[in-house]
Amino acid sequence: MQDAASSATGLTVWFDGACPLCRREIAMLRRLDRRAAIDFVDVSEGQPESCPVSREDLLARFHAREGDRVLSGAAAFAAMYRRIPVLRPIGELARLPLLDRLFEGFYRLFLRFRPHLQKWAGGKD
Template sequence: MCLREIALMRSWDRTGRIDFVDLTDPAQACPRDRYLMLTRLHARENGILLDGAAAFAAMWRAIPRLRWLGLAARRRPVLWGLECLYRVFLRFRPTLQMLMR
């Protein structure tokens, strides 16, 4: 699932502003506990490490066609709602991954 989404984001990121890092590679440096980093999406924006919905919003701000959504997520109620949805998604992600195989 993650690989499909990364492929989509790469295709939309025509200017190459997003650098995806594979933390499953043990040779890759990891700024925090690797297991915890792999349980949620993380992104660095302006030197700040973000996770969850905030990380998605940072990624969206880097992609012109999704920038409006990333900017909307700067509002607390919007980001809070997105984080709630992300947490629900995380509960169902294992089942979804099994179905997609």
């Protein structure tokens, strides 16, 4: 995990390592993050040090810290995508006022189906 000095300029992403969907997506993103611009932190086994978000909230919704800002949902994904060159255009599109709300709407819809998708993928009950 990054120290306080490096987290001021980097991006920390907290993810549920017990979720098979999350594990697959994070594995793909780690491969794409060739510059190691993102610090990926698995929260499935406990509360990370110096994390301002409760473990319960981290497991319920995707979160990231960019500098001193904590982002969640689609905004957290967009920040992560902006750090990965091939995904950067998607992250930049998410800065547009109408698209940020659209992406957040899709993310909330995904959250409603996530438990069913986890079961399908052989994960949590």
